[in-house]
Amino acid sequence: MSIINAYNLSKSYRIHEKQEGVKNTIKDFFNRKYTYKDAVINLNMTIEKGEIIGLLGENGAGKTTTLKMLSGILYPTYGKVIVLNYTPTQRKKEFLKKIAFVMGNKSEINWDLPAVDTFRYQKLVYQVPNELYNKNINLLAEMLNVKHLLNIQLRRLSLGERMKMELINSFLYSPEIVFLDEPTIGLDLNSQIAIRKFLRQYREERKTTIIITSHYMDDIEETCDRVILLSKGRKIFDGSISEVSRLYSTNKVLQLVFDKAVNPLEFAKYGEIIEFKDNTLKLIIRKEQYKSIVTELIGQNRNITDISITNVPFKNIVNQIMAEGRIS
Amino acid sequence: MQKYLYSFKLYLLTSFQYRFDTVLGLVMSNISIFITIVFWLLVYRSNGTGVVNGYKIADMVTFFVVSSLFRTFILIGSGFEISGMIKNGELSKVIIKPYSINMFLFWKYLSNAFYEFSKQFLFMLLVIPFFARYLTWDLTVHSAILLVICLAIGTVISHLIWMLLGMMAFWLEQAQAVMWSFAVILNFLSGMFIPLDFFPRWSVKALEMMPFAAFSYIPAKLYMNQLPFIKGANLLLVYLIWVFVLMILNMIVWRAGIKKYSAIGG
Ligand SMILES: Nc1ncnc2c1ncn2[C@@H]1O[C@H](COP(=O)(O)OP(=O)(O)O)[C@@H](O)[C@H]1O
């Protein structure tokens, strides 16, 4: 039996349409108009113990909604989910003690106190024995390199340090499944790297199942074994990280800035144009052709003032996967 | 229970960092009692007989002074906190913790009430010397026992009522506005401004049996030794039944509401 099983899991939110004006407000009061937003549609997935899964998708793809259904915060509108042999929404105590949910944008820790006070509270709530508590705090603080910060008021810490405290707070009762919703959002690069490294290392030692959502490819690429791609509420890809990386790394975005107006179509032969505005052209090219294209452009003296190369945006990867018809 | 008390300790630690709020809050909350008492003193002066509806001046002042102490145990905060959590999505973090949110809020606001009570009590010790001749001191042991039990039941009732009102937020976007209107009505029905025996005779009995009377009116009457022991004991039974009914309502409303919860944010 897998640790997480979802069958046709679906969630549609009811949204109250507000109308302007006094007359409409009154009308509204007696006859409410609702629309429905399908946030997750027929999601099927199974996750095994000890996997690190990346739930990847653009903003609004349904990642957070999925995690909320897996953890028992939201009732599915349709379909079924079984986690650790429990129905999450029953929110049984034994179930809740085995899961943790870290929200990248919502702090659990009291800002006015040192983190260690919140940890002690967490210890009581999750009934962690003294010995295990001390062992876990030591281990986690060491792995995340924040031992010297445990007794400092939270508001004096940097964003990255606070996120690390957030992680300790959620890992200190040794949960079996950890849901991380955009854990690296807004963090500096060093903190991002430290957190990714921590997650991998922790999983190696404890065989904890970890599910991370993100809209950065990097987050997922370096941490996860497997990736599930969501687009507009639907799963469009479920497979090994290397398959996505291949799509991700074979192409690059070449950005050209011109000092006067040009006809973008002249450049269509190099790759797919994805944006053209303010004399700035973005096109997707094959990575190995980068050098030859740049040499050619410079040789032609095209009034280019700046050339840069970036990763392919997420949207385009999704389009590519859809185009290849690999909807699994 | 340890975990609930620990959360109170954390709360105290943080609230001491805002000492000015504490002092200001104390003054503000006493302004309304002060105004009520001055109002009644004026009524007595214009009336001239020194007795209104069986209350001497000392009875009336005592009634409001002890009421103000007892009313610190009305756990209105539970309701506003739960409705806020529902509205802004904070509830998400809380419902996946292995504790009961209802109990969590009860202990939080109960410990907070003890804190408020102590502050109010100290404040009273400071000002009462100036008022001592306006007060009565008739408390008996029997009444004292009933009084403590009544306050305990009253505080549970207040928590349950306010949780119920707070959970309106599962259905209503403007729940807090509705709650403020309820607060005015409940304050009135619990005898905050006018003792309940000033109401028409036929309604007094009914009002006394309402759960709101347990907050401060009946405890104040017990303090003033103006309630026969048997009657007091019977009323406590009625309030216990209310506790039971309100607990069941809380359970039903929670179960229905949490299915509606849409976990905004995150
Ligand atoms: N509580 C809510 N009420 C109404 N619509 C919501 C709510 N939460 C999310 N949505 C909508 O559902 C869709 C999926 O949201 P979400 O799961 O948060 O996406 P993601 O985490 O991938 O960015 C979005 O279009 C969002 O606007």
Ligand SMILES: [Mg+2]
């Ligand atoms: Mg999200």
